[in-house]
Amino acid sequence: MTRLLSLVLLALALPAQAMTFQTRMEEVKWSVDGDKFECRLSQAVTGYGEAVFVRRAGERPTFQLKAWSNLMQPGQAQLYNDAPSWRSDRRARVLGQATVKDGPVTLEVPYQQAGQMLAGLADGLLPTIHRAGWANAPDSVRVVVSSIGYKQAWSEFQNCISGLLPMNIDQISRSAVSFASGGTRLDPGAKSLLDTALAYLEADPDIETVQLDAHSDNVGDRLTNRELSRQRALAVQSYLTEHGVAEEKITMRFHGDRYPVASNATAVGRAKNRRVTLRLEKP
Template identity: 65%
Template sequence: MNRWFSLLICSLALPVQALTFQTRMEDVQWSVDGDQFACRLAQTVSGYGEAVFVRRAGERPVFELNAWSNLLRPGRVHVYNQPPQWRPDARSQALGHAQVADNQPVVRVPQQQAGQMLAGLAQGMQPTILGDSWANATQPLQVVVSNVGYAAAWTEFQDCITGLLPMNFEQASNTTISFAAGGTALSGDAREVLDTVLVYLLADEDISGIQLDGHSDNVGNRLDNRELSRQRVLIVRDYLTERGVNEDLFNLRFHGERYPVASNQSAVGRAANRRVSLKLEK
């Protein structure tokens, strides 16, 4: 594959006859749908499946290729932006590689490359997935995303993005609230973190539990440190319940100095250990 891919990228047109899946210009349709948790910008690729840019709350967009019947052979595929036929002056832009999966999506392109694909669409290019075909090991297969009608679709996609929450479930469920030495009060930074989490908590009706675990550094005696961790958990719970979170969702645990995440031999390590961790359940 590397030989003919290198030839392809260095040329203005395909030097080999690739098995190509691309929607005819007059039939291209973009669709945008989503909610406060994720937005999708999708195009059906005739004969193959659906090409989708997905932006989840708190993340940059990724690209996913779903197939009605996967014709790409397992292994590495090439990702690039290809100029349309009416732009003979432009050259293909190699964006890197992705892997073919056994399930859906068959190809998932990470954030950096997906951003380059979107930038290519804005410049009139056509994002393309190029790999080996099940049908013919000597003939490459390419799936082409058309740029026709992209500008209007992008505007609608941006409108959806403005309504996304500031974070998603995984991000909210890995929240750490830090405390000063010997302290139980919430700092301005801690309140800012909790306010961001609060937006998510109030929006997601599927949350069935909120686990709060309190911790301390090892300064002082163990009983005092356990009490410190208890007070820290309570102040976090109270902050959230006072702003509308159901108190019945909370499960509270206080560990004192038992479970450090860093060495207590340094000020930086002790600061990392003075914390309340928040985990979510669905």
């Protein structure tokens, strides 16, 4: 019943006619490229542009539709995994909506729907984007991603993903090295986080500065807490320099208990406030 309802809703949502962009079976080509920071699985869509699945380090895959010349009207597009005409054992599956924008990147789809699109390709379905054309266009626009050759391309994509760093620069810059109450020593979890930062620093020579901001909870007086935060920053600096980071590349600030990120009224809040945050900065 649910599948039937989805098909009915899909039929109601889509116009009867559409200008369809789909690469011919014999011309379908997937390409995989990337590095330690990002992997891309892409397919050129004849006459329209490029369909790209993107997997950043530390994140799940997303989907982008790039256009040489955007023929879709900005607004909500329908997403669905269509069934090829030769597969009577398959049915179209509605994935929801995504926003079309004017520009070279016509549409970006978050990981939930991108994952469904990838699953559809593995099942022989055709991820499809359907949206009204511009006001003077007689038909709507439909862009179809082919599943031809997907299995081999997926294998190559997985090989690329296996070489990604555990985190990306945004995630590292939002991370915090935690400390025990009154403590300045790095525990195994803190060292593991710093090892990830070290891997990123080694892979990206464009990182110019490592900014350390050290904090404490409010247990004790202000002067003691400021010194405690200084000792924590020095502990992180020492670990980084011992593992090859030039000391002149590291800058430090010690804030004591002035900038809490949680309430000091609870043990959980105080634990969050005992921290050294890292920020990796490029030119």
